[in-house]
Amino acid sequence: MTIQEIQLEIIDEFDMFDDWMQKYDYLIELSKDLPAIKEDLKVDDNLIKGCQSKVWLHASKNGDKVSFTADSDAIITKGIVALLVRVFDDQKAQDILENELHFIDAIGLKEHLSMTRSNGLVSMIKQMKFYAIAFSS
Amino acid sequence: MALDIQKIRAQFPVLHQEVNGKPLVYFDNGATSQKPQMVIDAITHYYSKENSNIHRGVHFLSQQATDKYEAAREATRRFINADSIEEIIITRGTTEAINLVASCLSKSLFKKGDEILISTIEHHSNIVPWQMACEQTGAVLKVIPVLDSGELDMDAYRDLLNEKTKLVAVNHISNALGTINPIEEMIPLAHAKGALVLIDGAQAVPHTKVDVQVLNADFYCFSAHKMYGPTGIGILHGKKEILEKMPPYHGGGEMIKEVKFEGSTYNDLPFKFEGGTPNIAGGIGLEAAIRFMEEVGVENIAKQEAELLAYATQKLKEVGGIRFVGEAKNKAGLVSFLMEGIHPYDAGTILDKLGIAIRTGHLCAQPVMARFDITGTMRASFAVYNTKEEIDVFIAAINRVKIMFG
Incomplete structure (x- = not known):
């Protein structure tokens, strides 16, 4: 699936929920389903420090595609991390650079990308794009 | 006399x-x-009827604005029982007050x-x-x-003090733990070794009666915005004889007596440390905030x-699985805690969804977190307008978080 198709699929999934509680319960589920990052990758070099929660992100080149694996110490952050990995993992570097992420706003989780949250997610998205730049050159 | 909290709450539009x-x-x-409304008003x-620059105009508005701004200085002097208005330096806040002292003492x-x-439990500022x-x-x-x-480890404090100690800088009340430090005991110990003492009173002045003459610290600073006043305004109280010996901080208008290219002479206290047009509206707001606190009564607030x-604290204990961070015998009105197995970010996010505003994270006190081997806490901190009913709502929300993430 393309990045756009995956984003639309996520928006569809979140459309089913009537209230925020169900949304957050779903994020908790997603966090549990995110394949665990290998312990040897959970190192400071892969750490994105937010004041509030931490995110670990590792990328590897897989032909012309980029593979991502990630984790967070906070469950809600990890749920959103799972969504970001789902959208960008195993996509072409060029596509990662060219596609805008609109699903987070569309599913009503934009607040988690605000300045005050300092949860590492904004830096994580930037970092995913940097990896894409690095791997496309 | 018991406070009528509903009457107090009615004065705070943002709460409704x-x-x-x-x-x-x-x-x-x-x-x-x-x-409160009186501060907002x-x-x-000021901006609707009185706006004018102070200390320089001969016109009516300037004179009036000057009188009001200087009334704030006098109100502050009275509020903390300082000896004279020369000892009341108006700053942007506690942070600027501390930086002022650090910068001027570095030069002199x-x-x-x-x-x-300093201590392990200081705010980054x-x-x-x-x-x-x-x-x-x-x-x-x-x-x-x-x-x-x-x-604080008072034995270690006594051991650390020596003839080389030039300054002791500690908070009156810790923002991260709520500990009320025994500064009445600490200040004379430092003075006995010839050290100056600066007290960060940002978390104390809103909650407890402060008498700077009784405390006898050399510097005591605090911020208006934590005591029902506006942001961007604060106070540095300093002993006159020490302030007089200190070089100025920011150069500019207001702080000078005479400017010549060969060299300038500096204004008298307190203006020597107040270069530039100050936050006039902030000063006037601070005066109103002091009036609010005096009307309610600082003892009643405490x-x-x-x-x-x-x-x-009692209700959180009943929840179970709560780790309190900071259990000093003398504590101010805040509780810093962790829920077993639950990240503060997750808990804070759900509480926000339930309309409850608390602070989560390192609370601008990373060394405190390192000391207790944690990355952050959840902090609920109270003001005079808070109620037990609100704590009940908070506890119900905590229980909900526990079910969601437990």
Whole structure:
């Protein structure tokens, strides 16, 4: 699936929920389903420090595609991390650079990308794009 | 006489709103308190009817604005029982007050090998200015350790004090733990070794009666915005004889007597440290905030907050699985805690969804977190307008978080 198709699929999934509680319960589920990052990758070099929660992100080149694996110490952050990995993992570097992420706003989780949250997610998205730049050159 | 809390709440427009569809419960007073109508009105009235620059115009508005701004200085002097208005330096806040002292003492006092003594439980704003002073002068930063209870290790403090100690800078009340430090005991010990003492009173002045003459610290600073006043305005109280010896801080208008290209002479206290047009509206707002606190009564505020603290602590214990961070015998109205196995970010996010504002994270006190081997806490901090009913709503929300993430 393309990045756009995956984003639309996520928006569809979140459309089913009537209230925020169900949304957050779903994020908790997603966090549990995110394949665990290998312990040897959970190192400071892969750490994105937010004041509030931490995110670990590792990328590897897989032909012309980029593979991502990630984790967070906070469950809600990890749920959103799972969504970001789902959208960008195993996509072409060029596509990662060219596609805008609109699903987070569309599913009503934009607040988690605000300045005050300092949860590492904004830096994580930037970092995913940097990896894409690095791997496309 | 018991306070009529509903009458007090009615004075705070911001409290009467819904957040995420729930009535707002505001427990982030340690970060900043809300403002009563009289403070908002004072600022609005100033900008609507009185705006003018101060200390220089001969015209009516300037004279009036000057009188009002200087009335704030006098109100502050009375509020903390300072000896004279010359000792009341108006700053942008506690942070600027500490930076002012650190910068001026770096130019006039600190030498290589001198020691500056702070504590483990300081806010970053009472750590970094001293690190900068050390970098500049070659002085050495020493740190008073903290016990598991969140109380300062007083034996270690006595051991750390020596003839090289030039300054002790500690908070009156810890923003991260709520510990009320025994500064009445600490100040004379430092003076006995010839050291100056600066007290960061940002978390104390909103909650407890402060008498700077009784305390006898050399510097005492605090911020208006944590005591029902506006942001961007604060106070540095300093002893006159020390302030007089200190070089000025910012150069500019207001702080000079005479300017010539060959050299300038500086204004008298307190203006020597107040370069540039100040936050006039902020000063006028501070005066209104002091009036608010005096009308309610600082002792009444302290009593109400102590009741809230006891109630919240008891209710949190009943929840189970709560780790309290900071259990000092003398504690101000805030509770810092962790829920077993639950990240503060997750809990804070759900509480927000339920209309409850608390602080989560390192609370601008990373060394405190490192000391207790945690990355952050959840902090509920109270003000006079908070109620037990709000704590009940908060506890119900905590139980909900426990079910969601437990």
